Amino acid sequence: MKILIIEDEKELSDVIRQSLEMEAFLVETAGDYRSALDKIISFDYDCILLDIMLPGGSGLSLLQELKSTGKSDNVIIISAKDSLDDKLAGLNLGADDYLTKPFHIAELTARVKSVLRRKSFQGKHLIEIANLTLDHEERTVVVDGNLLALNRKEFDILMYMILNKNRLVNKTSLAEHVWGDYMDDSDDYEFIYSQIKNLRKKLKENRAGIEIQAVYGIGYKLAQL
Amino acid sequence: MNLLNHTLKYLSIALLGILSVWAVLFYINMLDEVYDSLDDGLDNYKMLIVDKVREDPATLSRNTFGEGNYEIFEISEQEARKVRDVYQDTLMYMQNEKDLEPVRMLSTAFFQNGKHYELKIISSMVEEDDLIEDLFFALIWLYVALLASILLVNNLLLQKVWKPFYDILEQLKRFRLGKEQSFEPVETNVKEFRVLNETVGTLVNHAVDIYSSQKQFIENASHELQTPIAISMNKLELLAERNNLPESDMETVGQVIQTLERLTRLNKSLLLLSKIENRQFSDAENVSINLIVKDLAEEFADFAEFKDVTISVDEKADLHVLMNKDLAAILISNLLKNAIVHNTSPGKVDIEINPNSFKITNSSKAAALDPEKMFHRFHKGSNDKNNTGLGLAIVKAIVGFYGFEIRYWFDKEHVIEVFLMA
CATH class of the missing domain: 1.10.287 (Helix Hairpins)
Structure with a gap:
């Protein structure tokens, strides 16, 4: 899997690259409009992370270029602009997703994997991990052939954790992903703990080959047993 | 009160003053002229009488005013020396009016055949009270007629003259920063309006630039x-x-x-x-408050359950409002979040949707809040470290943006009601 990061802020670009390399992706970076244009013309990428404000030109015109060659569907815009106009313009130009800075690493990983999954397994929406099979269209989880009864939030948590398996997931990131934007500001997200507890119990009772571990002070991690 | 009638108000007061002063001056002048003319008449009459007396001494015995309007008395020389020509106002019984009426009287003296005589001549005079009354009514009619004609002229003529001004005003009223629109200069030959045109145009462009x-x-x-x-x-x-x-x-x-x-x-x-x-949320749509409230109550369900707070929604009406959907959701979610966070455990949050308002009531440990301060930026009612102190300021800004009204009161529980329609 080859991923291109188009981001002028080198430190941010580096930290994203490090994180994606931990997922064993092949990562390239471009720091300005010119080099980004060269790269997208010369090579094919499975996913492109695109900043809108770039030295030398706008990310939106790069997107236009990608659209004209039919390659804009695997683009995730990462922008500090939380402006609706940009979001709409980007999505109209065929971008797959729009992520506002600052974001959590786990959220970016989940979004990148969603893009890759849509791209590589057209029509197939099953994810397999250990003895679990997730169908994210039907929103069902099967463990060793037995259906695991999960509520909506539990499924979302499990899905997010699986997309970030073996990675540290910040609890704020989890809360925002599962409970939505309106939940920011509300306490220490302690309330997500009870949902996690139920999910853990169900996984354990069904002898699932995965476990959600608490990481002291930060959040959670999904590990394969 | 519009500009035209406003000027009329001051004009009517000024006119009243001017007319009153004018009336007094007119009255004094007229009276002066009347006296002057009467006195001239009396003087002339005196000469005629003195001439007549010389021809007909029998007249000297007329010592009461009769039909001739004069009387003659014989007086001593000493007295005669003191007499000067004096015109004075006095009262006299009039047959026709059957009342005492003012008359003008000339007292004088003359010398005839070695004897001194005093002569008094009268002439009937204007009745001052009648004059004043007539003048007063005439002035009132003049005043009313003046005001009526000014009002008429104002409304027909001035309205036409001021049209460019009202056109500019109308444009300014409709002007909103952040909406794509420019200021259209109004056609006019009047210098002041042209200046206004230019000034407003510059100001608007400047504001748009800064914006x-x-x-x-x-x-x-x-x-x-x-x-x-x-x-x-x-x-x-x-x-x-x-x-x-x-x-x-x-x-x-x-x-x-x-x-x-x-x-x-x-x-x-x-x-x-x-x-x-900065009014950057210009796009509005028909938003169902009921739907947003129900969605948010669902979103907050887990959080509320964790806090042991029960949320209930009472839909007394179907409330729709024309506003930006994101802002509607932010408005309600900020209030709802506050109601859940600042609550007792166990506690409750009641949301009531009325025909033109919605009301959020929550139980709380805290006493009544200061409605003046609670909506201020960075005003912190609690020392919750995750509270940015901006939630209610945002609520207030949204309410202000749409001209809604928000009320807070405390009646054992905290109540916040937002009126979305006047």
């Missing part, structure tokens, strides 16, 4: 702030993932990440607040 540069500034500032936050946060997340930190260091890293998250929220809230206050 767009401020908008640009806000966006750039957010960009500049959010990228360093993103770098710091993501680096810390990777640091925590390396798995070689002792637990106490992990906790510190976690705390710093939380602080950065708080900074992000603060930045986003400030941005939102500026955007609302």
